[in-house]
Amino acid sequence: MFTIGKASEQSGVNIETIRYYEREGIVPRPGRSAGGRRIYSPDEIAKLRFVRRCRDLGFPISIIQTFLSLTEQDDRSCGEVKTLAENHLDEINAKIENLKCLREALLSLSSNCDDGTAACPMLDSLMKDGFGEDRSEQSRH
Amino acid sequence: MFTIGKASEQSGVNIETIRYYEREGIVPRPGRSAGGRRIYSPDEIAKLRFVRRCRDLGFPISIIQTFLSLTEQDDRSCGEVKTLAENHLDEINAKIENLKCLREALLSLSSNCDDGTAACPMLDSLMKDGFGEDRSEQSRH
DNA sequence: TTTAATTCCTGTAGTGGCTACAGGAGCAAG
DNA sequence: CTTGCTCCTGTAGCCACTACAGGAATTAAA
Numbered sequence: 001m002f003t004i005g006k007a008s009e010q011s012g013v014n015i016e017t018i019r020y021y022e023r024e025g026i027v028p029r030p031g032r033s034a035g036g037r038r039i040y041s042p043d044e045i046a047k048l049r050f051v052r053r054c055r056d057l058g059f060p061i062s063i064i065q066t067f068l069s070l071t072e073q074d075d076r077s078c079g080e081v082k083t084l085a086e087n088h089l090d091e092i093n094a095k096i097e098n099l100k101c102l103r104e105a106l107l108s109l110s111s112n113c114d115d116g117t118a119a120c121p122m123l124d125s126l127m128k129d130g131f132g133e134d135r136s137e138q139s140r141h
Numbered sequence: 142m143f144t145i146g147k148a149s150e151q152s153g154v155n156i157e158t159i160r161y162y163e164r165e166g167i168v169p170r171p172g173r174s175a176g177g178r179r180i181y182s183p184d185e186i187a188k189l190r191f192v193r194r195c196r197d198l199g200f201p202i203s204i205i206q207t208f209l210s211l212t213e214q215d216d217r218s219c220g221e222v223k224t225l226a227e228n229h230l231d232e233i234n235a236k237i238e239n240l241k242c243l244r245e246a247l248l249s250l251s252s253n254c255d256d257g258t259a260a261c262p263m264l265d266s267l268m269k270d271g272f273g274e275d276r277s278e279q280s281r282h
Numbered sequence: 283t284t285t286a287a288t289t290c291c292t293g294t295a296g297t298g299g300c301t302a303c304a305g306g307a308g309c310a311a312g
Numbered sequence: 313c314t315t316g317c318t319c320c321t322g323t324a325g326c327c328a329c330t331a332c333a334g335g336a337a338t339t340a341a342a
Contacts, residue, residue: 015318291334
């Protein structure tokens with residue numbers, strides 16, 4: 001059994017974040033010592049580590065809650081997990097593509113900057129009319 | 142001269158977001174009509190459009206404020222702009238690399254899911270000890 | 283001209299996922 | 313017994329918005 005500091009060390013989750021997860025009901029409330037301190041079992045620490053790893057993989061908390069409830073079931077249906085993971089993969093791929101577009105746009109804009117002290121063509125073209133106007137209500141991330 | 146609705150249309154910035162930018166001092170306060178409505182000049186709309194384009198490129202507001210103050214100067218020093226843009230490019234590239242790592246990790250995890258209804262190896266390995274433990278206080282985005 | 287519809291106003295609160303305090307209490311070592 | 317560490321609760325801040333509520337002003341139609 002461990003205090004929150006040890007639980008934080010072992011799970012890799014910040015102490016404040018652990019308390020936040022508890023407040024939000026993302027992980028169950030642990031037991032308390034006589035003095036009112038949180039006491040974590042190895043199982044509870046494993047759960048925190050699980051949440052941390054999922055966050056590291058970029059999953060939002062809402063999905064992680066689904067994962068956690070699936071791990072509670074005996075028949076933790078793999079199909080559902082796979083679907084969620086694949087949707088998340090799609091989102092990651094979309095983000096990568098989006099960032100690549102940004103990179104290209106930025107590269108071509110900043111390549112015109114000649115590093116002198118004169119008027120900046122990058123700022124100019126961003127300020128001008130009709131530059132990147134495919135304003136058809138597209139993906140505002 | 143235009144009301145906020147037209148300014149929103151022409152700049153591509155949401156009405157609520159325009160008011161937010163004003164509250165935060167990101168763009169200057171426009172004039173008002175007799176009835177108290179905001180009235181935008183074409184220049185002010187250009188500024189809003191500039192902010193929107195920079196946001197589309199992924200620049201944070203703090204950087205955009207620097208850009209805006211540079212556009213106010215006569216000698217809008219290109220060097221500074223270029224440096225900021227290149228730093229931003231580095232961040233974008235780092236994000237892309239990070240996402241690619243996530244993608245690989247997710248792919249290898251979910252590839253073990255056999256889409257059946259049995260215990261899920263992905264959830265299992267995320268719950269187990271000693272999976273991805275390079276816990277040396279690394280980049281928590 | 284009256285009414286109905288639309289646009290605008292201010293102010294406040296919520297989003298996600300934490301992080302950072304302030305002000306106090308518990309607890310172990312010297 | 314004091315020092316210093318860890319822990320407690322509660323609240324506020326971060327970023328960049330977004331979404332109301334409740335009312336006023338303007339415009340268009342009848």
